Amino acid sequence: MIRIFILCIIVFLPFKVLFSQEGERIGTPYTSIKSVPLAAPIIHSSSYFFQDDMLVHLTLGIDQVQLHYTLDGSTPTIESPLYTDSILLDKSCILSVIAFHSDYLSSSEVRARFFKIDHAIQVKKISLDRIADEPYVGVGASGLIDLVKGSFDFHASTWLGFNGGDLEVLLELEEAIPLHKVIVSTLIDHRSWIFSPRYMEIYASNNGDDYKLIGKSTMYEVEETAERRFQYLEAPCHTESATFIKIILKNIPYIPDWHVGQGDPSWMFIDEIIFE
Amino acid sequence: MLNRRKFIESTLTTIVGGALLPGAKAVFNGKDAYYRDLIIGHHTHRYKIDMHWGALNADFYPVNDCHEMVQDSKGRILLLTNHTKNNVIVYDKSGRLIDVWGTEYPGAHGLSLHVEGGEDFLYISDNERHEIIKTSIDGKLIMTIPYPKDSGLYKGPEEFIPTETAIAPNGDIYVADGYGLQYILHYNSKGTLLNVFGGRGVGDAYFDNAHGICFDDRDKSNPSLLITARQQNALKRFTLDGQLIEVIPLPGAFICRPVIHKNHVFLATIWSGQGLANSGFVSILNAENRMISAPGGSRPQYIDGTLQAMHQTSKIFQHPHDVCVDDDENLYVAQWNAGKTYPIKLVRV
Numbered sequence: 001m002i003r004i005f006i007l008c009i010i011v012f013l014p015f016k017v018l019f020s021q022e023g024e025r026i027g028t029p030y031t032s033i034k035s036v037p038l039a040a041p042i043i044h045s046s047s048y049f050f051q052d053d054m055l056v057h058l059t060l061g062i063d064q065v066q067l068h069y070t071l072d073g074s075t076p077t078i079e080s081p082l083y084t085d086s087i088l089l090d091k092s093c094i095l096s097v098i099a100f101h102s103d104y105l106s107s108s109e110v111r112a113r114f115f116k117i118d119h120a121i122q123v124k125k126i127s128l129d130r131i132a133d134e135p136y137v138g139v140g141a142s143g144l145i146d147l148v149k150g151s152f153d154f155h156a157s158t159w160l161g162f163n164g165g166d167l168e169v170l171l172e173l174e175e176a177i178p179l180h181k182v183i184v185s186t187l188i189d190h191r192s193w194i195f196s197p198r199y200m201e202i203y204a205s206n207n208g209d210d211y212k213l214i215g216k217s218t219m220y221e222v223e224e225t226a227e228r229r230f231q232y233l234e235a236p237c238h239t240e241s242a243t244f245i246k247i248i249l250k251n252i253p254y255i256p257d258w259h260v261g262q263g264d265p266s267w268m269f270i271d272e273i274i275f276e
Numbered sequence: 277m278l279n280r281r282k283f284i285e286s287t288l289t290t291i292v293g294g295a296l297l298p299g300a301k302a303v304f305n306g307k308d309a310y311y312r313d314l315i316i317g318h319h320t321h322r323y324k325i326d327m328h329w330g331a332l333n334a335d336f337y338p339v340n341d342c343h344e345m346v347q348d349s350k351g352r353i354l355l356l357t358n359h360t361k362n363n364v365i366v367y368d369k370s371g372r373l374i375d376v377w378g379t380e381y382p383g384a385h386g387l388s389l390h391v392e393g394g395e396d397f398l399y400i401s402d403n404e405r406h407e408i409i410k411t412s413i414d415g416k417l418i419m420t421i422p423y424p425k426d427s428g429l430y431k432g433p434e435e436f437i438p439t440e441t442a443i444a445p446n447g448d449i450y451v452a453d454g455y456g457l458q459y460i461l462h463y464n465s466k467g468t469l470l471n472v473f474g475g476r477g478v479g480d481a482y483f484d485n486a487h488g489i490c491f492d493d494r495d496k497s498n499p500s501l502l503i504t505a506r507q508q509n510a511l512k513r514f515t516l517d518g519q520l521i522e523v524i525p526l527p528g529a530f531i532c533r534p535v536i537h538k539n540h541v542f543l544a545t546i547w548s549g550q551g552l553a554n555s556g557f558v559s560i561l562n563a564e565n566r567m568i569s570a571p572g573g574s575r576p577q578y579i580d581g582t583l584q585a586m587h588q589t590s591k592i593f594q595h596p597h598d599v600c601v602d603d604d605e606n607l608y609v610a611q612w613n614a615g616k617t618y619p620i621k622l623v624r625v
Binding site: 029030031032033035036037038039042059060061062063065103104151152153191227228 | 312313314324325326327328549550551552553555573574575577586587588589590591592623
């Protein structure tokens with residue numbers, strides 16, 4: 001038994017900071033391989049929206065790294081496809097990537113959602129019931145239907161920012177379309193006082209006067225621990241014919257108590273509206 | 277049953293015996309890789325990691341943010357933290373505690389050491405007291421430099437939030453107001469304001485987060501100032517009288533302060549990529565100010581002379597805030613907002 005005890009000490013020796021009985025350090029164990037995770041790999045794409053197909057690139061600048069990915073929303077494993085030069089996307093998907101390496105623990109999972117826009121909807125006119133708040137005025141309302149996705153840099157002109165209150169977006173289409181889903185692309189960045197809208201309502205009309213509620217997204221409850229990320233609000237809709245579409249984005253009433261800005265109006269950022 | 281147990285025990289003894297014998301590595305063959313030390317960094321600057329180097333009992337010697345570190349003329353390593361129980365913690369190179377002092381620096385942020393007449397002096401930038409404090413190496417007050425009222429640029433002390441000092445060989449003091457109005461303030465050794473440059477603005481000669489500054493005497497006949505523009509991911513070189521010489525872009529690297537050791541520049545990089553939390557690493561530039569190694573970060577790559585965007589590659593560091601290079605070429609990395617942890621030592625291989 002004593003021998004087993006000694007064995008245990010020897011085996012665990014390299015993983016402990018060692019101190020003598022007087023509290024002095026008697027060893028300097030270095031971090032061993034397979035004890036530190038890789039950082040998250042980076043997904044490079046020109047946009048998150050595309051019409052026919054699009055090339056996506058992945059990187060993690062460390063030699064001998066292996067990036068495995070899936071396109072169906074499942075968590076990649078070492079068995080999943082191995083990234084080489086690029087990935088060709090030809091349909092809407094969720095790209096998930098995990099990095100593996102012989103000297104490191106695997107990375108956390110990185111996910112990005114890509115949308116294939118099947119048919120470009122001809123928008124005759126888009127307007128907002130309020131102008132975006134300075135300095136986040138972007139390129140105006142037209143930026144919401146230009147298929148350009150913003151980055152995390154919310155100062156960029158791809159984003160429109162609204163401080164407190166709700167937002168109403170009104171679209172007039174060239175011709176009536178059937179509408180099954182509306183997706184609004186938003187940002188969550190609590191450190192910068194940017195919160196997701198709580199929910200949205202979609203109304204449709206064929207004459208521009210009589211609007212009918214045709215869809216509503218689920219309610220988003222603010223997560224205190226939410227990391228900075230893109231947030232897509234989705235509202236399934238039910239109409240076979242819509243020429244005028246009204247989208248009402250409901251802001252949270254005020255910044256929650258756990259945040260440094262508690263009680264103040266929150267910022268709502270949107271960069272794109274997608275119709276399916 | 278007994279026999280089986282005896283067999284296991286004797287097998288284990290053999291392994292233990294083998295492990296203890298020098299040169300008996302073969303015993304671990306096949307498992308050898310499991311015990312290998314992780315090595316980070318690139319090219320000439322690669323390191324093993326000692327995560328626990330400076331760890332102390334936090335009940336007695338607590339830290340909040342570990343902001344900056346220097347090595348003094350006796351070879352000791354000094355850490356500056358904004359914990360007022362012990363603002364300065366003095367270690368030997370092995371991480372053994374030697375001394376603590378300082379209870380009056382709630383905003384202890386910048387720490388520079390300058391040898392004057394054979395004696396070490398410290399310059400502390402305190403961004404809550406809104407002043408610079410010069411002390412002896414053991415903490416005796418020598419001089420304070422309050423906010424630069426005479427400049428006419430500041431409405432009051434609260435606008436002056438200095439992050440760093442650099443001391444020229446003649447004793448002139450350069451202060452970076454990195455969290456304040458972004459000016460670089462040039463004083464003589466007595467604390468008289470001589471010149472002001474930088475500030476917030478559009479153009480290369482202006483700053484967004486002029487966080488760190490150092491005196492660059494690698495070109496002995498042409499000394500200059502290296503100043504970080506952290507939010508701009510760039511290092512800017514100025515003449516000693518405040519003329520912009522060049523901008524060194526380091527895309528993706530939110531660099532805190534430049535530290536010159538021999539011909540290289542070492543920079544704690546608090547965030548990387550798009551600036552996400554816990555995305556830091558260490559940047560190392562060569563004599564030509566090209567990134568050659570990034571422990572914890574991506575392999576530096578230049579295409580047509582342009583550094584490709586840097587990013588973190590492994591979760592070793594959270595928010596590196598300063599790097600101290602000792603006389604053995606080892607690094608000590610102090611971190612801001614890292615769960616009140618103590619500095620990490622990188623041992624050069």
